[in-house]
Amino acid sequence: MKSYLAYLLVITASIWMTTPPSAVAKPKQSNIVKESPTNRIISPASALERLIVAEKLDASWFTPDFLKAVDKNSDVNALQIQRDITMKIGRFRYGKYRSVQSIGNSKYRIIFERAKPDDVIVKLAMDNSGRIAGVDISEKNKPAPTAQAQASAQAALDKSFKTNTRANGENSPILTSLKQWLGDYQKVQKIDATDYVGIFERGSAPVTINFKPDGSIENYKMGCPTTKVSRQQAPAELQKVLANCPNLK
Structure with missing residues (x-):
């Protein structure tokens, strides 16, 4: 059931992310590229960490298809709102964000203050220009719906x-x-x-x-x-x- 399409065929106009809040402190030894990445490529781990901690998201960090899946007008502000809301949920469940840890096959552990190592796993899709094309987050202990x-x-x-x-x-x-x-x-x-x-x-x-x-x-x-x-x-x-x-x- 977990074999998803290339850029995560999202039927609603939103993405599913469970990441920490924008208010948390950045790691002291972050490998984030702070400049606008319009003409430079960064690693997938850096792209994911930037998505987690950046105060302001930039449309150039994402593929057009990804933005279109989030908002019909490809407005990055819609993605910003979604990210901010789900990051608050992440803080409530797991505490402060700590780091991104690669585990191979385009998958990453998201390390939190109160989470076990495999509680939150992210599968990240990137295009050849270093832009995010898909984000799929699975939570091991996510509360079951009623x-x-x-x-x-x-x-x-x-x-x-x-x-x-x-x-x-x-x-x-x-x-x-x-x-x-x-x-x-x-x-x-x-x-x-x-x-x-x-x-x-x-x-x-x-x-x-x-x-x-x-x-x-x-x-x-x-x-x-x-x-x-x-x-x-x-x-x-x-x-x-x-x-x-x-x-x-």
């Missing part, structure tokens, strides 16, 4: 598939293309508290729902579909998204 929250989430996901819309009500070309490829949508099947599967006429698509601490939906992330239909039969725009799904031919 039964009521799960039921609401399943209903919201069902509505999204039926109407080809994101959770915020905006049209989703990806969902429209998905139906053209996999056929008519049938139902949402629950796997566990956060994982669901959208069932279509000719295949299925796994979806992970991330919840906020209050039980409301934070975002949906769709994984690689399962189908016997060739990827080449999908609409051109969808083929680009599916290119990094090793299970598809």
Whole structure:
């Protein structure tokens, strides 16, 4: 269920991040490049640390697709607000931020004051220009959503598939293309508290729902579909998204 598309196909207009607050002190020996990185490339670890501690985010740090997934107008201020909110959540759960630690395969531990080493793992996608293209954070001990929250989430996901819309009500070309490829949508099947599967006429698509601490939906992330239909039969725009799904031919 955790095999996500190339730049994290986010159905809502937000990203899921659980990072510490902007108010915490920066590490004394930070490797962050403080200048605007418009014409220089920094390491992924530095890019991730900068995302965590920077007081002001810069649009040039991210790919256009990433910004578009966060906000339809690609406004970096929307990402700034999302980052600030989720960083406060991170401080509440784990205490002060300490450092970023690489563990290979584009994954990093985020070390916090009260967290165990593997409590928060980040998978970071970067493009060839050193810009962030995707952020996927998993929490080992994230609180489970209530039964009521799960039921609401399943209903919201069902509505999204039926109407080809994101959770915020905006049209989703990806969902429209998905139906053209996999056929008519049938139902949402629950796997566990956060994982669901959208069932279509000719295949299925796994979806992970991330919840906020209050039980409301934070975002949906769709994984690689399962189908016997060739990827080449999908609409051109969808083929680009599916290119990094090793299970598809």
